[in-house]
Amino acid sequence: MSSFISVICLVGMIIPATIANIICYPFARKLSIKISDYIVEVLAPRLFAIVRTYKHFHLWKYDENRENLPEQFLVISNHQSLLDIPLYMVFFRNKNVRFVAKDALARHVPLVSEMLRAHEHCMIPRRAKPMEAMDVLDKFGKRVLKRNQIPVLFPEGTRTKDGNVGKFYSAGFRKLSEVTGLPVVACALEGGYQLRDLRNILTKLKRGSYRVKILKVYDAPKTKDECTAVLDDARAVIQAQVEEWRKLKPLEKY
Numbered sequence: 001m002s003s004f005i006s007v008i009c010l011v012g013m014i015i016p017a018t019i020a021n022i023i024c025y026p027f028a029r030k031l032s033i034k035i036s037d038y039i040v041e042v043l044a045p046r047l048f049a050i051v052r053t054y055k056h057f058h059l060w061k062y063d064e065n066r067e068n069l070p071e072q073f074l075v076i077s078n079h080q081s082l083l084d085i086p087l088y089m090v091f092f093r094n095k096n097v098r099f100v101a102k103d104a105l106a107r108h109v110p111l112v113s114e115m116l117r118a119h120e121h122c123m124i125p126r127r128a129k130p131m132e133a134m135d136v137l138d139k140f141g142k143r144v145l146k147r148n149q150i151p152v153l154f155p156e157g158t159r160t161k162d163g164n165v166g167k168f169y170s171a172g173f174r175k176l177s178e179v180t181g182l183p184v185v186a187c188a189l190e191g192g193y194q195l196r197d198l199r200n201i202l203t204k205l206k207r208g209s210y211r212v213k214i215l216k217v218y219d220a221p222k223t224k225d226e227c228t229a230v231l232d233d234a235r236a237v238i239q240a241q242v243e244e245w246r247k248l249k250p251l252e253k254y
Contacts, residue, residue, distance in 0.1 A: 017043055021114035029118065036115040041093065044086045061091055062213035069217065072148055074182040076173065076231070078165045078238050079154035081192030083210070085112065088152055088187075091212050096149045100140070100172060102126050122151070124172075134175050141179030151176060155231060163193035165239040168231045177221050184218040186234035188241040211245050 017039055025032040048059045075088070075097070085099055099116070103123040107113055116123065122140035124133050144151045153176060155168035177184070191210040215237050221227040 018114075021118070025114040025118060032114060032118040036118045039115055040086075040089045044090050045093070047086070048090060058209045059087070059090070060209055060211040062211070065214040065217075069185060069214070070183050072145075072182055073150060073185045073217070074176055074180060075150060075152040075185050075187055076155055076168075076234055077152065077187040077189060078242065079156050079159050080163050080189060081159060082112065083192050084154070084159075084189060087189065087192070087210060087212055092150060096147070097152050098122065098140070098144050098149045100124065100137070100151065100153045100176075130171070134171070137172055137175045138179055141176050145180045145182070151180065151182075155235075160193060163190065163242065165235060165242060168235045170227060170231055173231060174224060174227045177227055181220050183220050184230055184234070185214060186216045186218070186237060188213050188215055188238040188245075190242050190245045213241060215241055 017035060021032055021035045021039075024035060075092075077084070077088070082105070085101070088097055088099075098119065098121050100122040101116065101124070103125050105112060105116055105123070120143065122136060124136055128136070141151070143149075153173060155170070155173055156166040157169050157172075158166075160166050176182075189210070189212045216234065218230045218234070221230050
């Protein structure tokens with residue numbers, strides 16, 4: 001019964017917002033932005049609240065390092081699921097976050113596509129040449145810096161199937177660091193790889209968990225070697241945190 005109720009609640013919230021944004025985006029950009037703001041500020045927290053109530057699915061947010069955050073920064077994180085995007089929107093809900101993502105997400109992904117386009121997130125063409133991708137990142141970096149936004153980058157470049165932390169690629173990170181000159185915040189998340197698609201979301205939510213934590217703040221890297229050092233250290237601390245979390249039961253916070 002709880003599964004049925006949770007599905008009805010989720011569908012009842014997702015469908016109206018998705019349809020409204022699809023209709024409004026081509027013709028009423030400002031209204032689409034307002035709908036997108038509603039999705040981020042109201043709908044996403046409610047979705048997590050519903051699955052916690054009816055599926056006993058816990059979102060564990062570790063806030064103890066939040067007071068160490070600078071005013072503006074660049075987030076790097078491991079990547080497990082499409083839900084990582086709304087997760088970070090909820091986690092940094094008082095910040096104006098903008099994501100670097102593949103442009104495939106800007107089409108035909110309910111609740112996400114129009115929001116990413118309306119809010120001008122960084123959409124990297126899947127088949128873009130390296131110079132083209134760097135140009136997109138250059139414009140994005142200048143835009144978020146001017147607007148006091150928080151860029152979020154997944155250096156793995158794609159979602160991992162088993163949740164283990166993959167290789168961190170440096171080109172995009174170096175470009176954003178060069179353009180923005182922002183300090184870097186390493187964050188870890190765990191649990192999203194079990195929720196990769198709709199079937200898994202409906203079947204694996206029960207008594208599951210999604211964890212996110214701010215791990216470390218780095219000074220803005222100024223050279224290629226400093227960028228490499230930040231990425232290597234961030235990957236190591238993220239992997240260590242993921243391994244520590246996996247020793248816990250889903251309903252244990254720490």
